[in-house]
């Protein structure tokens with residue numbers, strides 16, 4: 001006979017009311033992102049749709065690399081640090097170059113002639129040069145000449161760091177006051193999502209642009225300067241579907257900064273990386289009003305190239 005153990009009142013309360021500080025990336029994250037990019041590309045009328053389509057393919061390839069990561073990515077070194085994956089204290093792992101090659105092999109049929117040339121230069125670099133480039137991109141110290149390689153290199157780094165973040169337990173990532181940078185890897189949040197009511201009751205989670213972790217941050221509190229008064233949500237009116245429908249900018253009149261937020265109640269499949277690139281009209285509107293953007297999107301750098 002099965003042994004039945006009753007849960008204590010505390011255990012039941014914890015499972016019902018527990019608000020996690022940190023949420024690990026989902027193993028199908030890149031696949032969902034790929035679908036989302038595809039949907040946003042369909043809704044896009046300008047040539048920007050070509051870039052969204054490319055990123056849909058790239059995300060699909062990332063999903064494949066993540067599925068194969070067990071065999072190539074080294075195990076996480078565990079220590080007492082709260083930031084186990086910190087980009088300022090972790091070296092580029094040896095698996096980087098083989099994974100970069102695999103990314104090329106699996107994406108080459110989708111590349112334009114211009115991108116193919118970029119790739120050939122990237123693949124011809126000696127390994128130490130590739131790793132030095134990856135480290136600059138990882139630490140957001142990109143030189144002008146690095147820009148053209150950035151999305152491909154970052155795509156590989158995302159897979160490695162997401163794979164590592166998936167191995168962490170909630171207890172590995174304790175809550176802390178500083179909420180702008182990712183508590184796992186120290187990268188910038190690309191934006192935030194407001195979870196659906198019923199799930200975590202309208203809680204806001206910032207989303208890491210590298211390891212795809214999510215961490216809880218109070219709503220109506222500026223994630224740059226900590227201001228809690230007069231935070232305003234602004235959105236582009238009239239959108240009934242797509243990224244602009246769920247997107248708003250949380251603007252702060254103290255520091256004139258804003259960060260984008262995506263409502264999962266309005267757009268249940270919103271992805272902070274994809275929807276950010278599908279809602280650039282919001283950035284333009286807020287830029288015209290004098291606000292400056294916070295939240296780095298590693299895929300935003302290719303805008304000019306994609307429009308050639």
Ligand SMILES: [Zn+2]
Pocket residue numbers: 182183184185186187208209210211212213
């Ligand atoms: Zn992170």
Ligand SMILES: [Zn+2]
Pocket residue numbers: 222223224225226227252253254255256257
């Ligand atoms: Zn502020």
